[in-house]
Amino acid sequence: MIYIVIPVHNRKAYTLGCLADLKKQTLTEKRVIVVDDGSTDGTTELVARQFPDVIILTGDGSLWWAGAMNFGIRYVLDKLTPDVNDFILALNDDIQVRPDYLASLLTAYQANHPCIVGSVSVDVKPPHTLLYAGTGMNLVFPKIDNWAISRFKNSHAFLIKTSPYLLSDSLPGRGMLIPMPVFKAIGLFDEQRFQHHMADLDFSISARKAGFPLVVSSASVVYEYTDATGVNITKPMSVQAFWAALSAIKSPVNRHVRYNFALKHSPLSYLYFGLDMLRIIGGYLIRRIKVIAPVAY
Template sequence: MLYIVIPVFNRLAFTRACLESLRRQTCQAFRVIVVDDGSTDGTSARLATGFPEVEVLRSTGGLFWTAAVNLGIRRALILDAHPIMTLNNDTVAPPDFIANMLLWARRQPRALLGPLELDAATDQPVFGGELFSFLTHKTRRLLDILAPEDRTGLHPVTYLPGRGLLVPAEVFRTLGLFDEGRLPHYLADYDFTSQARRAGFPVYVNYATHLLTYPDASGQAKTRRRRSLRGYTQHLFGIQGGGNLLNFSRFAIKNAPILYLPFFLLNGYARRLLGYFLH
């Protein structure tokens, strides 16, 4: 049975829309675990009455993304889940989302799979996977590489985000869970999928499966829209900072080839120190 783990902190409207979209799935062979990390907007109570089919795990706050999804994954593994999907609450799943994900999971039972992401407001593709070079620090977006007629089926990528990430239970039993100790919020998903790829588990973006997202609702997008000295400090040092220097250092040490590491670190620091104001 597929288990879907959704970490939430407030934003009840997003959570309700996400869960409503899961109710409309053509395939209902799944269960949902919501991890409510200290919401103050009545999320847990509203879900208990409005979505009784959803299991809600409550925490007092401070888990952030990684520890929250790990809490849900541990529960799912106890319930003998296979596979497990991590899903953000600011997503909407088209009716065939689960059916398509499970179809391709049966074809590639050892693979980690992620969907093609579409902007919920425009229905235009916003994320279709990336190929990353640790030598040059260059990212090649598949949406820029693939011709329109080739945007179908599975395409190998370097890593995947946690939005709609489907993971065979075997991967968790082999590698353990997301690295909540060193990567409490950002980069834990990229780290985990990179580790899985190097351990021999294929990592694909699935162009046959779409997920609607809200790019402007992310914490990074909000911080960049309100550029300030305080925002810059949060960007570089806050747990939820997209350019957090410590998190980047830990990710680099874990994932960059040793010969590339010094240059990769210097390049990455420069991008984070300057990029906040340039992009």
């Protein structure tokens, strides 16, 4: 059985679309749990009406991603009595999947177990750019190698021809198949230090350290709505907006979260954090100069 836990908040169109895709899955051994963290757009009512088989848990808006995931996982563990051979699938709602998606994840697990299986991300918009296909991480110095770019030139067709499975240093929560024994080994997501961003990164690295390889399945594709993510620091922004992003919960450059990550995972934690922040600030300044320079010229 695969228990699919989906945190949602005020994105009813994405949520309903995701549930519609899950309903079409060829794999029938599944149960969907939607954790609606304080939506005000009618998400809970619409899901209950259109998908009566879906379990809906509600929060007050303070759970964020990690808290919502843990809420759903605790419900599965406490109320649904999962077997040791069952799985939790961490999934976001801002995606589309093909009918064989769940089956492909299970096939990947059976070929590589024990492991955690991650999904490939492809932009839902043509030309369907490959966005994620595994990462190489340096935990001494802050460097993440995005293999979608460096190895596969943003081409899913190239990836498929190269290998059915890849061993990654980390996995995102957008389609992460987790066998139940992982939770016994390392616990749930660390919602105290990683409320939203980096909770999935932290969890997957902790699992890898505990002896669970992280396998990316080339055939398991989530088609991602890239415009639906949180703060996008690659887009032009004012100095004030960038400064706010350094402390915003939904921001990938939240300095408190990155500090916690450095302390937990790097052997040179303070150096790692300092270099990480220099990299983030330097990248912003370079992008800022590129925007301002043509105007000044």
